[in-house]
Amino acid sequence: MQSNYFQQLTQDLKQQGTGTPQLILDLKTYQHNLDYVQSKLPAKLKPRLVVKSLASIQLLKLASEKLNSQRFMVFHLPQLAEIMGTFPQADILLGKPMPIQAVKPFYQTLSEQNKTNDQVNIQWLIDDVERLKQYLQLAQELNLKLNINIEIDVGLHRGGVSGQAQFVALLKLIQQYSSYLKLSGLMGYDAHVAKLPKILKSPDKSYQQSQQIYQHYKTILQQQFPDLSHETLCFNGGGSPTFMQHCQQSICNDLAFGSMLLKPSDFDLENLSALSCALWIAGPILKVLPCSQIPGLGLLNHLPHKYKAVFIYGGYWRADYIYPKKSQPHVLYGRSSNQEMLQVPMQCDIHVDDYVFLRPTQSEAIIPKFAQLYVYTEGKFLQWQTLRE
Incomplete structure (x- = not known):
């Protein structure tokens, strides 16, 4: 996915979103994956x-x-x-x-x-x-x-x-x-x-x-x-x-599948390369700090910093940060499912109330964690209920 896609998605979420972490389905991509799969399935x-x-x-x-x-x-x-x-x-x-x-x-x-x-x-x-x-x-x-x-x-x-x-x-x-x-x-x-x-x-x-x-x-x-x-x-x-x-x-004569239709990252396989990821987690940004500060390690704060510190709503999902590019959790600060701290490149223009995006590693581990699936189509969001655990 290109940066402008996530930038547009951010703008649409800021206008129509819930202000809480949302699970996004890109409907066009899901339909593309279905078309491809249908074209490959033999009649038997x-x-x-x-x-x-x-x-x-x-x-x-x-x-x-x-x-x-x-x-x-x-x-x-x-x-x-x-x-x-x-x-x-x-x-x-x-x-x-x-x-x-x-x-x-x-x-x-x-x-x-x-x-x-x-x-x-x-x-x-x-x-x-x-x-x-x-x-x-x-x-x-x-x-x-x-x-x-x-x-x-x-x-x-x-x-x-x-x-x-x-x-x-x-x-x-x-x-x-x-x-x-x-x-x-x-x-x-x-x-x-x-x-x-x-x-x-x-x-x-x-x-x-x-x-x-x-x-x-x-x-x-x-x-x-x-x-x-x-x-x-x-x-x-x-x-x-x-x-x-x-x-x-x-x-x-009977073939089971499901995950590849949403293409989480565990399914980045050569023979599934024609399929694209259709599922994203959008995390609202709560705080932006000039740099990450590690408790008990104040000396590190005086070193040159390449990243600013961003705290998001939620976190610690089975997912990888995909946007902004080169964003990643801090190894020393640790993970959090409440307010995860993220290192974002210093030159990145990102602010409170913007969104970061993650790509799930598995759909089965993520979808039941969210009550709604927000279906993104033509700049709008439909709400589809999920099957909870």
């Missing part, structure tokens, strides 16, 4: 939007309409009911195994309308036999038939099925209790592909290996349990870092 890969990364119903609605998908991945159980209430034909895959202690009250408090809504499809993620037995007991108690998606370890080593014996045991249990359990698919998350140091393994090789592991489990399912294998099974994979690789070649 159905997009699944990750709710925690796009934690606003309006954000999700816009993406759902553009990508023609009501498939969602949910990681936080309270958000499940909100998605069900908003998207009447939602296909929901849980992104992590939910403790039975959380699942039981979910079903007990579910409205009768949602209980009978057979158009909403919930796939519960299962990672081991003991957890599946808990879900089976719940299904028997409540007279339910639960859709079960099995988490497989494709190289991330964060749990899930990691061997044939465990996989077969899960499938046998589903097969044995077919009145209460139904296999809905597999999920293999491959975030490690982009994060492994290249000196250890190239992303391409790591991706191919993860795909081979995935295929191994698919083959076991198809050959040993043909009655559980059918064309409508959900073979979910991905994550934003491997989006492009899945688009080029994938044995999956």
Whole structure:
């Protein structure tokens, strides 16, 4: 982003802003990212939007309409009911195994309308036999038939099925209790592909290996349990870092992503270079001092200073200061989530009631911290409610 963009944003915030830290969505950039993603998705890969990364119903609605998908991945159980209430034909895959202690009250408090809504499809993620037995007991108690998606370890080593014996045991249990359990698919998350140091393994090789592991489990399912294998099974994979690789070649039919649509800095990857950051934090400036003064180190105050000290409203977010350029927290003064002190280059023309801007490292860590998302479009701000934690 160019300096004049943030200068204009500052002027618009000074006229229309709240005077408190605001989370800004640049609508034009978000729409550009959606257009790009739509252009790259092959027909055989159905997009699944990750709710925690796009934690606003309006954000999700816009993406759902553009990508023609009501498939969602949910990681936080309270958000499940909100998605069900908003998207009447939602296909929901849980992104992590939910403790039975959380699942039981979910079903007990579910409205009768949602209980009978057979158009909403919930796939519960299962990672081991003991957890599946808990879900089976719940299904028997409540007279339910639960859709079960099995988490497989494709190289991330964060749990899930990691061997044939465990996989077969899960499938046998589903097969044995077919009145209460139904296999809905597999999920293999491959975030490690982009994060492994290249000196250890190239992303391409790591991706191919993860795909081979995935295929191994698919083959076991198809050959040993043909009655559980059918064309409508959900073979979910991905994550934003491997989006492009899945688009080029994938044995999956269901691709989860979300963060890359907002492009926080953790997703500054070569294969996502066509996407741009659409999310910013705007922090109002409360105080501007000629230089930083460190308590107990008065001698430093007599040295030449290259920076002035700026104190902002809030701070210590999972985000990097992006404007004014070369602004940074002071190493010795420390961080603050109340009034963070920022070093700003001395020549920078900045004043009380101006704004500094930060780029989040992750959208999922930032959006739920703010009650509203301020959608910046044509010099104006719309307010979209967020899904809180």
